[in-house]
Amino acid sequence: xxxxxxxxxxxxxxxxxxxxxxxxxxxxxxxxxxxxxxxxxxxxxxxxxxxxxxxxxxxxxxxxxxxxxxxxxxxxxxxxxxxxxxxxxxxxxxxxxxxxxxxxxxxxxxxxxxxxxxxxxxxxxxxxxxxxxxxxxxxxxxxxxxxxxxxxxxxxx
Amino acid sequence: xxxxxxxxxxxxxxxxxxxxxxxxxxxxxxxxxxxxxxxxxxxxxxxxxxxxxxxxxxxxxxxxxxxxxxxxxxxxxxxxxxxxxxxxxxxxxxxxxxxxxxxxxxxxxxxxxxxxxxxxxxxxxxxxxxxxxxxxxxxxxxxxxxxxxxxxxxxxxxxxxxxxxxxxxx
Numbered sequence: 012x013x014x015x016x017x018x019x020x021x022x023x024x025x026x027x028x029x030x031x032x033x034x035x036x037x038x039x040x041x042x043x044x045x046x047x048x049x050x051x052x053x054x055x056x057x058x059x060x061x062x063x064x065x066x067x068x069x070x071x072x073x074x075x076x077x078x079x080x081x082x083x084x085x086x087x088x089x090x091x092x093x094x095x096x097x098x099x100x101x102x103x104x105x106x107x108x109x110x111x112x113x114x115x116x117x118x119x120x121x122x123x124x125x126x127x128x129x130x131x132x133x134x135x136x137x138x139x140x141x142x143x144x145x146x147x148x149x150x151x152x153x154x155x156x157x158x159x160x161x162x163x164x165x166x167x168x
Numbered sequence: 169x170x171x172x173x174x175x176x177x178x179x180x181x182x183x184x185x186x187x188x189x190x191x192x193x194x195x196x197x198x199x200x201x202x203x204x205x206x207x208x209x210x211x212x213x214x215x216x217x218x219x220x221x222x223x224x225x226x227x228x229x230x231x232x233x234x235x236x237x238x239x240x241x242x243x244x245x246x247x248x249x250x251x252x253x254x255x256x257x258x259x260x261x262x263x264x265x266x267x268x269x270x271x272x273x274x275x276x277x278x279x280x281x282x283x284x285x286x287x288x289x290x291x292x293x294x295x296x297x298x299x300x301x302x303x304x305x306x307x308x309x310x311x312x313x314x315x316x317x318x319x320x321x322x323x324x325x326x327x328x329x330x331x332x333x334x335x336x337x338x
Contacts, residue, residue, distance in 0.1 A: 107276045114280050132305075133278050133285055136270050139307040150307075157283075157305050165281055 020049060023066065025104070026135065027073045032103050033119055033130045034077035044080065048073040067145045074127060074146070105134060117167050125160030128153050259318040259328055265311040268301055275334040286327070288334030298331040 027048060031041035051072055052059075059065045080086050101112065109115055118129055127146060131137045132153075139157075143150045270276050273287040283305035291297040296316035303309045314331035323329055 107270045107273070109276075109278060111278070114278075118280060129280065133280050136285070136303075154306065161280060161283055161305065168281065 016049075016053065019052070019065075023069055025106070027069060029103050029105065029135070030070060030127075030130070031073050031077055033126065033134075034074065034081070034123070036119060038102055040080065041077075044073055044076045047076050051076075067141070070131075070145045071147065078123065109134075114164070114168065117164055120167070121160055121163060125156055125163060128156045129160045129164070132157055259315050259325075261313045261315070263299070263311050263313045265301060265309050266299070267309070268299070273301075274338040275330070277330055277333075286330050288330055288337075290334060290338035296335070298334045300327055300331055300334070302327070 024045065027045045028041055031044040031048075032038065035041045035044060048069055052069060055068075059068060103115070103119075115134070118126060118134075121129065128142050131142045131145065132139070137145070139150050139153050142148075142153050146153070268287055268289060270287065273289050275288040277286040277288075279285065285303045287301045287303075289299050291299055291313070298314045298316060300312045300314060301309065302311070312327055314328060316331060316335060319328045319332060321332070323332070
């Protein structure tokens with residue numbers, strides 16, 4: 012059983028951290044969110060059907076944990092320790108080289124309903140269908156958010 | 169009610185006849201319009217074909233201006249034209265999509281503002297070829313194989329430029 016959990020953590024840790032970081036924009040909170048997602052997965056009583064379901068479940072749960080934390084009264088009263096350092100896109104640790112950090116920073120500043128589809132589509136290379144399953148939305152909604160998010164990004168840059 | 173009166177009632181009222189006649193005229197008009205549209209489409213198709221042949225001729229002569237107009241610069245506008253344009257250029261060949269991940273790629277370009285991503289990998293084997301996979305905002309994925317022996321350093325075509333960058337990274 013322990014082997015199964017360590018395999019799971021190794022497999023998804025980096026990807027979940029990046030998704031959590033894109034929402035929390037600071038390393039410590041992103042790590043907390045990922046840890047909480049793994050804990051919830053271990054406590055999950057409903058059976059996870061397959062690998063794709065497992066992945067989608069973990070991403071969805073991580074995003075929900077991040078959004079719940081951001082909305083909480085406690086979190087809104089806190090101040091980041093070193094905002095200028097923590098906000099940089101370099102802390103997201105993508106597994107490939109991104110030459111345009113300015114665009115990534117702008118993506119991270121987008122409203123949440125644009126940020127998550129755009130981040131998952133462009134930076135994690137998910138398809139529109141996969142994003143629709145992860146975010147529990149229709150494919151048409153995801154397409155619209157990608158288009159409008161890109162328009163907003165262009166205005167911001 | 170007499171027999172005569174019943175017969176009169178069973179006849180189609182005048183306004184309905186008028187409506188039916190109107191429909192028939194409308195159908196004829198739309199049929200004619202369809203024929204005209206088909207003619208126009210035929211002519212347009214011939215024009216596109218001519219343009220494609222012209223682009224191929226230009227490419228062979230070393231002038232790639234026409235081909236670049238219908239290349240990656242028009243991302244998301246007209247997929248048919250883009251593929252045709254790619255096929256007309258000797259350097260690019262449309263191939264089957266392999267769904268390569270970012271980790272597997274030698275080089276990645278994420279163009280969020282333009283609405284596309286490119287992944288490139290140098291092909292194994294004797295010939296210098298680069299496999300390029302393009303994903304667009306509307307969900308389409310297209311793949312090309314670039315013959316690097318025919319790509320010049322001064323190319324302005326986005327996929328060719330990207331293939332050159334991939335060769336440097338690999």
